[in-house]
Amino acid sequence: xxxxxxxxxxxxxxxxxxxxxxxxxxxxxxxxxxxxxxxxxxxxxxxxxxxxxxxxxxxxxxxxxxxxxxxxxxxxxxxxxxxxxxxxxxxxxxxxxxxxxxxxxxxxxxxxxxxxxxxxxxxxxxxxxxxxxxxxxxxxxxxxxxxxxxxxxxxxxxxxxxxxxxxxxxxxxxxxxxxxxxxxxxxxxxxxxxxx
Amino acid sequence: xxxxxxxxxxxxxxxxxxxxxxxxxxxxxxxxxxxxxxxxxxxxxxxxxxxxxxxxxxxxxxxxxxxxxxxxxxxxxxxxxxxxxxxxxxxxxxxxxxxxxxxxxxxxxxxxxxxxxxxxxxxxxxxxxxxxxxxxxxxxxxxxxxxxxxxxxxxxxxxxxxxxxxxxxxxxxxxxxxxxxxxxxxxxxxxxxxxxxxxxxxxxxxxxxxxxxxxxxxxxxxxxxxxxxxxxxxxxxxxxxxxxxxxxxxxxxxxxxxxxxxxxxxxxxxxxxxxxxxxxxxxxxxxxxxxxxxxxxxxxxxxxxxxxxxxxxxxx
Numbered sequence: 001x002x003x004x005x006x007x008x009x010x011x012x013x014x015x016x017x018x019x020x021x022x023x024x025x026x027x028x029x030x031x032x033x034x035x036x037x038x039x040x041x042x043x044x045x046x047x048x049x050x051x052x053x054x055x056x057x058x059x060x061x062x063x064x065x066x067x068x069x070x071x072x073x074x075x076x077x078x079x080x081x082x083x084x085x086x087x088x089x090x091x092x093x094x095x096x097x098x099x100x101x102x103x104x105x106x107x108x109x110x111x112x113x114x115x116x117x118x119x120x121x122x123x124x125x126x127x128x129x130x131x132x133x134x135x136x137x138x139x140x141x142x143x144x145x146x147x148x149x150x151x152x153x154x155x156x157x158x159x160x161x162x163x164x165x166x167x168x169x170x171x172x173x174x175x176x177x178x179x180x181x182x183x184x185x186x187x188x189x190x191x192x193x194x195x196x
Numbered sequence: 197x198x199x200x201x202x203x204x205x206x207x208x209x210x211x212x213x214x215x216x217x218x219x220x221x222x223x224x225x226x227x228x229x230x231x232x233x234x235x236x237x238x239x240x241x242x243x244x245x246x247x248x249x250x251x252x253x254x255x256x257x258x259x260x261x262x263x264x265x266x267x268x269x270x271x272x273x274x275x276x277x278x279x280x281x282x283x284x285x286x287x288x289x290x291x292x293x294x295x296x297x298x299x300x301x302x303x304x305x306x307x308x309x310x311x312x313x314x315x316x317x318x319x320x321x322x323x324x325x326x327x328x329x330x331x332x333x334x335x336x337x338x339x340x341x342x343x344x345x346x347x348x349x350x351x352x353x354x355x356x357x358x359x360x361x362x363x364x365x366x367x368x369x370x371x372x373x374x375x376x377x378x379x380x381x382x383x384x385x386x387x388x389x390x391x392x393x394x395x396x397x398x399x400x401x402x403x404x405x406x407x408x409x410x411x412x413x414x415x416x417x418x419x420x421x422x423x424x425x426x427x428x429x430x431x432x433x434x435x436x437x438x439x440x441x442x443x444x445x446x447x448x449x450x451x452x453x454x455x456x457x458x459x460x461x462x463x464x465x466x467x468x469x470x471x472x473x474x475x476x477x478x479x480x481x482x483x484x485x486x487x488x489x490x491x492x493x494x495x496x497x498x499x500x501x502x503x504x505x506x507x508x509x510x511x512x
Contacts, residue, residue, distance in 0.1 A: 085224065085235045085263075085502075095197075095507030097213065098220035135230065 017148070017166055017174070018187035026163040027060070030145060031067035033161050037143075038112055041074050046112040046140050051081045053129055054099030056118035059180040060147060064116060077104030081115070081136075086128035103136060113139040114161075118176035120146040123157035148187055150174050197503055199312045199322045202331035203373040204398070210503075211337065211373060217499035218341055218492070225262070225495075236265035239505050242295040244286065245325070246272040246302045251466055251490050252325050252334070256299050259497035265296075265505070287311045291320040296505055299323045305330035305365075321504040329363050329430065335465050336369035338496040339422065340377070342489045346461045347419055351378035351402070356414045358384040359424035359446055359473050362391050363431070366465045367424060376400030382418070384408045386446065388435045411446055415455040422463040423448050423474045443472055453478045461485050 018026065039045040052061030058080045065078045082099035090096065115129050126144060133142065145161035150168040166189065168174060173190040177183075197210060225231050241260040245253055253269065260267035270290070272278065277286060283302065290298050298320055300308050305328030312322040326332040343350050355374055361367045361383050374381050380403060383394065387409060399405045408414050415421070426442065436442045448462065453475075456462075462474075462484040470476045479486060 082220070082224070085221075085233045090235065090506045091508055093508055095213075095503050098217055098224070100220075101224055131234065135228070135232075 013191040015189045016186055017189050018164060020185040023147070023185040023187065026147065027063050028067050028071075030147075030161050030163055031064055031071055034064065034068055034114065034145065035072050037160065038114075040068070040072055040076070046110065047106070048076045049104055049106075049108050049111040049113050049139075050076055050078045050145075051103075051108070051113055051115055051129075051133075052078070053115060053117045053125060054080055054082050056176050056178055056181060057116045058100070059178045060118055060176075061116040063178075064145065077106055079104045079108075081129060081132055083125060083128035083132045086131045088124060088128065101132075101136075108133070108137040108139045110138070110140045112141050112143065114143045114145050116145045118147050119174050120144070120149045120157075120159050120162075121152055121174075123153045123155035126157050127155055147176055148174055199308075199324075200333055200500055200504065201308050201312055201322065201324045203333045203336045203369045203376075204331065206333065206373065206376070208376045208400070211340075211376070214337060214496070214499045214503055215341055215344065217502055218337075218495040221498050221502075222492075222495045231262050232264060233262060234264050236260070236263040236501060236505055239265045239296040240268065240294050241265045241297045241299065241501065241505075242268045242270060242290050242293075243299040243325070244270045244272075244290060244301075246277065246283075246300075246307075247326065249301055249325070251493060252301065252332075255490065255493040256323075256325065256334075256497050258494050259501055262494070263498055263501060265501065268295075283307060283311065284314050287314050291315050291318045295320050297321040297323060297501065299325050300327075301325040302327050304328050323500060323504065326365055328365065329368075330365050331369045332365040332465075333369050333373075334493070334497055334500055335366050336373040337500070338489055338493040339366075339370055339463055339465070340373055341492040341496050342463065342485050343420055343461065345488070345492070346485055347459070349377075350374055352380070353419040354380045354382060354417055356382045356384050356408075356411075356418040356421045357424065358411060358421055358448070360389050360426045360435075361385045361394065361424065362389045362435075363427040364424045366422075368397075370422065371397060371399065371405060374400075375403030375405060378402035380404045380406070382406045382408050382414055384411050384414050384446070386436060386442075411448075411452065412455065415452060416457065418456060418460055420461040420463060421448065421456065422465070423468075424465070425467060425469055426473055439472060447472060448474045448478050450475055450477045453481065453483070456483070463489060466490070 038048050050061040052058035061078050069075050080100050080102045082101040084096050084098050143160040146159045147163040149162045149165050175188045177186045257267045307327045308324035357367050464486050
């Protein structure tokens, strides 16, 4: 094990909630649920569009779409929707950089949009996403898929697809890691005050 | 960041963050019918212009409005300035009236810095929209945004800034910003239109600054030429024998533009004097990025307002 650099914090007290294998299985299960709940491919069903919320909702949406394609042979359009400019807590944090917004070529008009994010917490990100969505089109319906629901909602928002429900303390932090953004797949629970 | 007063000493990381935000805003608004973001709802921006302006004032106003800020325009002509109110009293009045940001243009170099020092005890931010012959940072940022779009990056690129450097705040702001991103800047002007000590201007470590009096010699190796307006309103004395002679020696004619490499871009901060520093044919040619500069100006100013007003209050 390499020596810890000087000045680095003590190893965080953290627990692995999901391993890389768990993450893959969870996403596969969510993909099955999406296919079932949206009647994907059935005649008369609305076209489905997955929109990931940066940073980690974006790779999650791509993976979900890939698993959906694996199981149903239907390629659902995937995009990204940055919500930074719609947040209600901008003044409480240092200036945030903007994420990428990229709508699929067909747009979202009259589609069934599934918002995809890594962790559902207060619900404020999703509120911002609903506002952002209104500015880019009028979907027929909006659903929400999250890898982890950690509770502590501050708004009347719930997810339609949940990878894992994790009861947490408000002071704890849940970190979702993806190979695309972090070099490996895992979901970690950090105890309070470890600064991670 | 509380104020944006100049590009001299502006941390390249901050400048890059503003440019990236401007890119993001441009992409976000692309193709939208309703160009309105809720980001600065409830914030008040006051533009206070002691000098005439079309594009700067308009683009700050549009930038504020597209982000849902309330924008109020004050011009010196129609305000208490005409009755003799000092800049300091005007500034304190605007801050007391509830301005979260004052965008100021003033004929005196250093006016924006003075304003910022008078407002240091308030939460009001100051943006320098041009102070005398000193700085015009948002112009340099929008020029940089345009050059990034046209050339990819300015690092190692040769940018010729041509004309009335002496009176140009645009040239100063651009020299600081471009060199801090590694550009080779060449100032091309007659000796009478160069400031004394220009060769010793501090430049960004990554870039370089050179002086030339021969436009024809610089054109074949330039990646971009930035033409400056001859600022007759600031000239008290003879800086060149005649407009015609200036135009012949330093104007960008069609024949001169043909000497540029194919990829080279022509910029002008506006307002242009067609036939003086730039010919109409060059100004309207595809290599001219003049309207692109104006369009980028709105996004860059949105980004500046975002960085000044959207985050939490700085302790400063």
